[in-house]
Amino acid sequence: MAIVRKDIRGILIAATIVVCWAGLLAYLLTSYPVNYSSPFTYMFMLVQTHLYTGLFITAHDAMHGVAAPGRPKLNKTIGTVTALLFAYNWYPRLLPRHHQHHKFVATSQDPDYHHGSFWPWYFSFLKQYITWWQLLLMALTFNVLQLFFPTENVILFWMLPAIVATFQLFYFGTYQPHRGEHTADNPHKSTTQSKNHVWAFVSCYFFGYHYEHHDKPYLPWWQLYKAKL
Template sequence: MAIARRNDYRGTAIAAIILVCWSVLLVYLLTSYAVDFSSPLTYIFVLLQTHLYTGLFITAHDAMHGVAAPGKPRLNRAIGTVTAFLFAYNWYPRLLPRHHQHHRHVATDDDPDYHHGAFWPWYFSFLKQYITWWQLLLMALTFNVLKLIFPLENVVLFWMLPAILATFQLFYFGTYLPHRGEHPADNPHKSGTQAKNHFWAFISCYFFGYHYEHHDKPYLPWWQLYKTKV
């Protein structure tokens, strides 16, 4: 197993870029963008903000594997805590053990991410594992505060909708597609993988469609996963 270099700041820099891009774009879309449903730009912004929301969670996920700030556990945990919290008030200390349980017991009854069933039952089972009532309350409170300050359609389109769409993106490409169905006995990670296409792998879910590769080398950050694809 590779050992992360203690003075490798690339993961921290990439986490900061995602966090800044998400924040700056959200502020612009809430304060300055006039929604025009006839303009393709409105829908592009929705998709871009969705992608950045997904990037927040992927960054928190990297922190769970200690590679957001390798060799610096306090900074790594801080990055994970902040990015998870910004993604619909997820609580990093609650996510961390569940994610490692997924890696230890992938596609079994002890895997919190796994469900025997079709897409929608699996999706709702997945949400129940990770969404708590206090998160829903905080989201509702934040929504009601934001709509007092910013135009309602901006809040819905650029704050609320991208968070919802990002859960689909993460679930579909990072859980459902790679773990559905039966896997051969010689597949130790019980995980599938996307065909090699780095552009599609990035825009679909930050290379996490290369999911067998992630389970095989969980110490690699998302931005290095493509190097393992053959």
């Protein structure tokens, strides 16, 4: 039986993403004066979007058991926490759906797949993963946050980044790699971005290298670039 190495790097990287997301959000809600003429306002919003995406990518790594290899309870905890921080996603609900995606990729049994154009596919994707109780919790949290922080800060740095991150995850992690027809010699029915590690990280934590992810799902996001030929 193979022995899973207890590598702590994934744990440290997951913790770094959570701390950066929470720390930047705290600063932007409490101390940043919104100025629409300043490029920093939009830069901070984009950075917070990228960190939101990192929360979901971390939860995704946990679904493959690589957020905390060899530590199943900690791995599940990391997945549960990071999924909840990303708009109250429920990890036990996401887990079987994601493995169904890998097992039945780009078929009628794939919850991530929709045979159609961008917008119908995007809304089909959202319906698979967003529940009414998530929307209610987000609405409740928004109303609580604006009691303590400026409303425009809450919208710009808490609400909008979560919404934009869903586009980022969908476009680079689902739509772009799985759209169109795939040849019979493509077992993963996935395409891949051209090799550019800087853009691959900035766009979606290397998940544009999507064929490589399906081919080697045991690689965490921060090692996925090594599979790119």
